[in-house]
Amino acid sequence: MTRRKEGLRERRRRETRQEIRAAALRLATEHGFDKVTVEMITTEADVSHRTFFNYFPNKEAAVVQAPPKLPDDEVEAFTAAGPAHPREVLAELTALLLRDMAEQPPQRDEFSATFSLAREYPPVLAALLASFGAFEQYLAETVATRTGERPQDESPRLIAALAMTALRTGMESWVADGPKEQDDSPMPHVERVMALLRSLLGS
Numbered sequence: 001m002t003r004r005k006e007g008l009r010e011r012r013r014r015e016t017r018q019e020i021r022a023a024a025l026r027l028a029t030e031h032g033f034d035k036v037t038v039e040m041i042t043t044e045a046d047v048s049h050r051t052f053f054n055y056f057p058n059k060e061a062a063v064v065q066a067p068p069k070l071p072d073d074e075v076e077a078f079t080a081a082g083p084a085h086p087r088e089v090l091a092e093l094t095a096l097l098l099r100d101m102a103e104q105p106p107q108r109d110e111f112s113a114t115f116s117l118a119r120e121y122p123p124v125l126a127a128l129l130a131s132f133g134a135f136e137q138y139l140a141e142t143v144a145t146r147t148g149e150r151p152q153d154e155s156p157r158l159i160a161a162l163a164m165t166a167l168r169t170g171m172e173s174w175v176a177d178g179p180k181e182q183d184d185s186p187m188p189h190v191e192r193v194m195a196l197l198r199s200l201l202g203s
Contacts, residue, residue: 017055020045024062025113033063033121060123065114066131067167069138070100079146087201089143090159094194097167101187108184112175136164166193 023045027036038059042052056062078096118125137151139160144151151157170190177189 016047016051020047020052020055021062021065021110024059025110025117028063028117029113033059033117033124058127060127061131063114063117063124064127064131065106065110067135068100068104070096070142074099075142079142081146083147086155086159087198089146090162090201091198093139093143093159093163094166094197097163098187098190098194101190105185105187106171108175108179108186111171115172115175132164132168136160139163162197166190166197169193 020041024036024041027040027044031040036059038049038052041059041062042049045052052062074096078092081092084092114124114128118128137160140156141151143149143156143159144153147156149156167190170193171186173193174186174189
């Protein structure tokens, strides 16, 4: 499936968000998260306070890189496939997540900095867990749309939780493994964890 081409406005919004996050991470790493203020971040990123709050509700959210929502056209194709065995739905959901990661590869230094800050500062850890939780809820809603269930039903929640756990475990392994000289991508780690998950489920 071909991803819809990103428009100029969308690209600029993505770049602005990235610039603010990079500035927040630099400052938090250099000075300590507790000492960083929103004013320091806006000055470092050369944006207004209004622009900052258009993208992030607080400085905690600025240093946490939440998984981006999946492309609408790919979500529509996934949900249009209709009900199937839970193992099949899980396999297709994890494949969708891997495709999106290949299209939008994360940056190791940013994830490493975020995880380090989360280990040291409880507010950052809380924000990180909240972002993962929100994305997991989004995945449960996506699965429920496909299966005709409610997002709070057991099957959509379990499928979303398994997919999210595999994604998070692979990303954590990638960060812990250290940088590589070539092809520094989390894909092999995430693919390995997802393959292990399938083998554990007998699929």
